[in-house]
Amino acid sequence: MKAVTKLLIACTALAATAPAQAAQVTGQISIGGYAAPSGSGSFGTASGYDAVIGQGGAANPGVAGSLTAYGAGTGSFAGLSCSNNAGGCGTIADILNFGTFAPTANFLTLVVPGQTVAFDLNSLFDINAMPNALTGGSLSFAGLGTIRFSGYDATPGVFTFTAQGNQITSFSASALAAPVPEPGTWALMLLGFGAVGYSLRRRRSAQGFLPQAA
Incomplete structure (x- = not known):
């Protein structure tokens, strides 16, 4: 049985208050999409995940999945929203195997007319898979990277992921920029x-x- 996961992503960034750092990205945004566990039928024993296109979408390893919505943003993300877009609201890349992960530019992108909004994922940490026969278990990880947003300085950030269950479930991700x-x-x-x-x-x-x- 293929497990499908509904994504819920929250990207957050904080910038220093000094004038020269005023152009760093701030705030957060929630994003939706879908993914399935990779290397296993459940997240509790998965070695990664495969982002898919739409709920119940066919597995397509190595091909980025399509985001379905984003919004409820604050700070630099305030006013940005997308839903029911025929071309999708953005993309999220696969991590099929944490053990062979390599830095990924444009790991997460949002479709924003006339702008570039992306997160480059550089490294992973706190990878944790917890099996559970009843719920299918859970999977979580975090990663360091860079937020790139048109009109702002590149902002260091952290991406976190949590997923649980062997059917439709949810995970969240956030990016937090440390002031320099x-x-x-x-x-x-x-x-x-x-x-x-x-x-x-x-x-x-x-x-x-x-x-x-x-």
Whole structure:
């Protein structure tokens, strides 16, 4: 029995507040689509997943699946939405085997008229498959990558995936961008550390000259 999974993806990004970092991507967006476990009939024993086109879509290993909807975005994603689009609302690539994963450009893309919105997945971590005879088990993983959005700086992010059951189920994904300190911020931090170190050295030096109790 082929298991089919309904995707629910939430992409989130945070940017630094410094002016030079103001162009980084912020906010989140929810995305829908479908996938099936790869290497097994259930996610609890799967070695990866195969993104398919539509619920009950035929397996097509190595070919990106089609996203069916996205919306409810915040920050940079506010106002973006797509559903019932004949050409699909975007794509998500397969990861058929976690053990042979390689960095994937355009791992996730959204169809946004006149813009590019994509997530490049560079590495995976926290891969966890948990078998369950009653529910079909669950599968989860996370990955580091980069959000690319027209008009914004490329923003580091993390993608997370969870799926459970051996029939229609759901998984979620999020991308979180870590703020990168400005050069001026680094300089202030280093200056602060230096001041603290200098203060500690003076204190220790002063203690060295205290008279000893008789």
